[in-house]
Amino acid sequence: MKLQGKVAIVTGAASGMGRAIAHRYAAEGARVVVADVNLAQAQKVVDEIGGEKGEALAVDVDVRDQARVQAMVDQTVAALGGLDILVNNAGVGKIIPFLDTTEADWDFMFDINCKGLLWCSQAAARQMIAQGRGGKIVNLASQAGRRGEAFVLAYCASKACVISMTQSMALALAEHKINVNGIAPGVVDTPFWDQVDKQFAALMGLPEGEPKKRAVASIPLGRIEQPEDVTGAAVFLASADSDYVTQQTLNVDGGNWPG
Numbered sequence: 001m002k003l004q005g006k007v008a009i010v011t012g013a014a015s016g017m018g019r020a021i022a023h024r025y026a027a028e029g030a031r032v033v034v035a036d037v038n039l040a041q042a043q044k045v046v047d048e049i050g051g052e053k054g055e056a057l058a059v060d061v062d063v064r065d066q067a068r069v070q071a072m073v074d075q076t077v078a079a080l081g082g083l084d085i086l087v088n089n090a091g092v093g094k095i096i097p098f099l100d101t102t103e104a105d106w107d108f109m110f111d112i113n114c115k116g117l118l119w120c121s122q123a124a125a126r127q128m129i130a131q132g133r134g135g136k137i138v139n140l141a142s143q144a145g146r147r148g149e150a151f152v153l154a155y156c157a158s159k160a161c162v163i164s165m166t167q168s169m170a171l172a173l174a175e176h177k178i179n180v181n182g183i184a185p186g187v188v189d190t191p192f193w194d195q196v197d198k199q200f201a202a203l204m205g206l207p208e209g210e211p212k213k214r215a216v217a218s219i220p221l222g223r224i225e226q227p228e229d230v231t232g233a234a235v236f237l238a239s240a241d242s243d244y245v246t247q248q249t250l251n252v253d254g255g256n257w258p259g
């Protein structure tokens, strides 16, 4: 029980890795806020956690909206008494060739993946600073943030931005004993990669499923990543075990990068 007594917000926790992290945090003793733009699905995750005897709360948030982000933190503190951990997991991606990338595509990815992460981190950090007992912020980056891809310019850039923001926030918050770190997953079996597969297939003239098959074939550990595969790192980076770790983004990708 590495997170006993802690309160955690996980954004984008209605699906995929956020859902898996919310489950694991509850199993480690945390009370978890399942924050998502899809409230009905977030409530389902809360019900699952409740059925496993954990304590959780669903909150409706669009991370792009500063007022709603502040309301998410206020609601957390009112219901659960404080805030110790923020996982910035909400994120989106779209596969588009460089020359076809529009302003709307760019804004869609940067508004959610980067600007939303900034609003959530500011609101959480202000609360953690006021409490005076430190805290942990964990950002979901990606192996895409460590390299370029011809069809993935905007998403890769947004995740490189997440890695950079992790470094700057870690330095800004170190004096408050708030650690800021990231996780860079690889090819994870979530609804996100189902969309990526469809978009790659259309662009490359391949049958659906084939892009995913090819991506998985290049993973040294020989299988697709499951959402649960990131939860060990997410617990480590949220627990006292990582008190002397900050500014880092940890690859959890089956050895896929560099590759």
Ligand SMILES: NC(=O)c1ccc[n+]([C@@H]2O[C@H](COP(=O)([O-])OP(=O)(O)OC[C@H]3O[C@@H](n4cnc5c(N)ncnc54)[C@H](O)[C@@H]3O)[C@@H](O)[C@H]2O)c1
Pocket: 011, 012, 013, 014, 015, 016, 017, 018, 035, 036, 037, 038, 061, 062, 063, 064, 088, 089, 090, 091, 092, 093, 112, 116, 140, 141, 142, 143, 184, 185, 186, 187, 188, 189, 190, 191, 192, 193
């Ligand atoms: N799936 C992968 O292969 C992969 C690999 C590396 C990194 N990532 C990153 O990991 C994170 C989680 O990805 P996933 O695959 O679990 O995705 P997912 O699509 O399964 O879940 C994302 C969740 O974020 C929520 N969300 C989207 N926009 C939001 C907004 N504006 N405000 C609040 N919530 C919002 C969605 O409703 C959804 O529940 C993302 O940041 C993604 O970029 C994914």
